[in-house]
Amino acid sequence: xxxWLTGALALLVLLSLPAFVTRPHHRHVxxxxxxxxxxxxxxxxxAGYCGQISLGHAxxxxxxxxxxxxxxxxxxxxxxxxxxxxAVVAVVVSQAIxxxxxxxxxxxxxxxxxxxxxxxxxxxINWDWIGGARGVFIPIRRPxxxxxxxxxxxxxxxxxxxxxxFALALLVTRVLERSRxxxxxxxxxxxxxxxxxxxxxxxxxxxxxxxxxxxxTALGGTFYAQYILFIDPESVLSxxxxxxxxxxxxxxxxGTLWGPLLGATVLVPLSEGTRVLLGGGGKALDLxxxxxxxxxxxxAQPGGLMALWRKGWRRAA
Amino acid sequence: MSLLSVSGITKRFGGVVANQNIxxxxxxxxxxxxxxxxxxxxxxxxxxxxxxxxxDAGEIRxxxxxxxxxxxxxxxxxxxxxxxxxxxxxxxMTVLENVTVGALQKCRDVAHARxxxxxxxxxxxxxxxxxxxxxxxxxxxxxxxxxxxALATRPRLLLLDEVTGGVDQGSIPGLISLIQDLHRAGMxxxxxxxxxxxxMAMAQxxxxxxxxxxxxxxxxxxxxxxxxxxxxxLGQAYA
Numbered sequence: 001x002x003x004w005l006t007g008a009l010a011l012l013v014l015l016s017l018p019a020f021v022t023r024p025h026h027r028h029v030x031x032x033x034x035x036x037x038x039x040x041x042x043x044x045x046x047a048g049y050c051g052q053i054s055l056g057h058a059x060x061x062x063x064x065x066x067x068x069x070x071x072x073x074x075x076x077x078x079x080x081x082x083x084x085x086x087a088v089v090a091v092v093v094s095q096a097i098x099x100x101x102x103x104x105x106x107x108x109x110x111x112x113x114x115x116x117x118x119x120x121x122x123x124x125i126n127w128d129w130i131g132g133a134r135g136v137f138i139p140i141r142r143p144x145x146x147x148x149x150x151x152x153x154x155x156x157x158x159x160x161x162x163x164x165x166f167a168l169a170l171l172v173t174r175v176l177e178r179s180r181x182x183x184x185x186x187x188x189x190x191x192x193x194x195x196x197x198x199x200x201x202x203x204x205x206x207x208x209x210x211x212x213x214x215x216x217t218a219l220g221g222t223f224y225a226q227y228i229l230f231i232d233p234e235s236v237l238s239x240x241x242x243x244x245x246x247x248x249x250x251x252x253x254x255g256t257l258w259g260p261l262l263g264a265t266v267l268v269p270l271s272e273g274t275r276v277l278l279g280g281g282g283k284a285l286d287l288x289x290x291x292x293x294x295x296x297x298x299x300a301q302p303g304g305l306m307a308l309w310r311k312g313w314r315r316a317a
Numbered sequence: 318m319s320l321l322s323v324s325g326i327t328k329r330f331g332g333v334v335a336n337q338n339i340x341x342x343x344x345x346x347x348x349x350x351x352x353x354x355x356x357x358x359x360x361x362x363x364x365x366x367x368x369x370x371x372x373d374a375g376e377i378r379x380x381x382x383x384x385x386x387x388x389x390x391x392x393x394x395x396x397x398x399x400x401x402x403x404x405x406x407x408x409x410m411t412v413l414e415n416v417t418v419g420a421l422q423k424c425r426d427v428a429h430a431r432x433x434x435x436x437x438x439x440x441x442x443x444x445x446x447x448x449x450x451x452x453x454x455x456x457x458x459x460x461x462x463x464x465x466x467a468l469a470t471r472p473r474l475l476l477l478d479e480v481t482g483g484v485d486q487g488s489i490p491g492l493i494s495l496i497q498d499l500h501r502a503g504m505x506x507x508x509x510x511x512x513x514x515x516x517m518a519m520a521q522x523x524x525x526x527x528x529x530x531x532x533x534x535x536x537x538x539x540x541x542x543x544x545x546x547x548x549x550x551l552g553q554a555y556a
Contacts, residue, residue: 179427180426180427183414183417183418183430184418186407186414186418187407187410189409190406190407190410191405191406191407193389193405194401194406196369196390197367197390197398197401198418198419198466199393199422200418200422201388201390202390
């Protein structure tokens with residue numbers, strides 16, 4: 001009951017936030033928080049619940065961004081259709097990646113996903129038809145239109161789209177937690193051989209976790225493209241993006257429902273703040289701070305912020 | 318007709334021969350004990366039967382079905398449940414969730430599986446621990462948890478690796494009667510056990526392994542008098 005109440009309260013706050021936060025830059029920070037919370041939630045399904053730490057999720061983010069953008073540019077197809085198409089592409093690619101890579105365990109799996117991310121980024125940098133290293137501008141459309149997912153008058157509508165996507169990721173996670181697949185994912189995370197000895201087809205479960213995670217991540221990529229209206233391999237396919245997604249989830253609490261939002265709420269303002277304060281000169285400073293935070297978290301509280309939250313809750317109760 | 322037939326199993330790890338031409342059978346409803354000193358190849362044999370390791374030679378059948386070459390999950394779905402010598406509970410899940418994972422194999426939905434998991438927990442005497450995290454359990458309780466988890470898959474054959482190993486003396490009688498209850502209810506079991514008193518109390522037949530080979534196979538009284546078993550494992554005091 002208390003859980004439901006907290007959840008309902010959180011959603012209410014999230015829904016009414018634009019009424020209080022009116023300055024464009026502050027709204028931008030909120031939108032990025034929701035976007036990263038959503039990406040971390042998607043990552044969490046594969047890494048937090050199923051235990052497969054991926055450091056290549058930018059691949060799926062980039063595929064989402066590039067698929068919808070290419071469709072918008074080459075065929076003037078609505079980015080909503082492009083979003084679905086991007087998710088399909090990401091799922092297909094994730095299955096092709098998973099087949100060989102899931103044979104590796106632990107660190108080796110993580111390293112392989114880093115390598116794959118770098119390969120995909122290099123491919124896109126050298127692929128001129130979709131813009132190569134120069135990137136792509138998404139053609140501006142006026143007036144504002146939900147159909148074309150472009151809003152220039154106010155960021156409020158972007159905020160609600162981001163909120164809807166975050167809610168979707170949350171819902172998928174919640175449903176998974178209570179489903180057969182959710183039990184299987186967690187069993188695999190805890191002990192792959194014991195899970196198999198109970199009749200779980202480990203390879204198939206991992207592929208499923210990968211598919212769900214990749215598809216959701218791609219939705220975020222399309223949203224990002226339509227929001228920033230410019231994408232290039234550096235912004236949507238970089239290793240630092242993959243790592244940031246992972247950091248948000250780890251800071252918030254791996255394998256928890258609300259951890260991703262908590263992590264994003266701390267990390268995104270930090271990144272935006274250092275960017276504004278230090279400009280291009282402080283490019284890596286946010287990563288430096290993240291690094292410090294991660295060391296602190298893994299030493300002091302491996303359960304992430306969610307574990308701290310729960311401790312506080314128990315003390316209060 | 319045998320439930321389990323192990324014929325001519327050989328398993329090598331590099332130059333080490335863990336199992337050498339091992340053959341034995343388990344009849345339906347039988348409780349077979351496997352004894353032997355450390356390194357005799359007992360756990361490897363379980364790993365080979367359950368598909369974790371593939372044998373270099375030989376064949377394993379469950380009734381007519383060939384198990385050799387199948388993955389562990391396929392062997393489990395055909396009805397072979399097991400526990401591990403080195404206990405492997407899902408630490409970050411509750412006791413009930415642990416067993417639910419097993420129950421899901423045969424149950425259509427999660428709610429049904431949770432009910433069946435609760436029943437399995439009552440059966441092994443862990444009903445009250447359902448909501449505790451697995452990592453908080455004692456060794457004896459973990460043994461029961463692994464047993465419940467395997468039972469929840471509704472196996473036709475249970476392979477138990479060291480039921481009483483590492484368990485305090487006080488918990489042993491409870492575990493023995495639990496296994497005897499399962500046996501009386503018709504379950505077929507193969508039990509690896511070091512404690513001779515335990516194995517003599519339970520087993521209808523004993524297979525003794527030494528250096529990867531079967532050195533004796535027969536009724537407990539006969540096997541414990543076997544000269545090679547005494548020399549390799551029991552020591553003169555037992556003769």
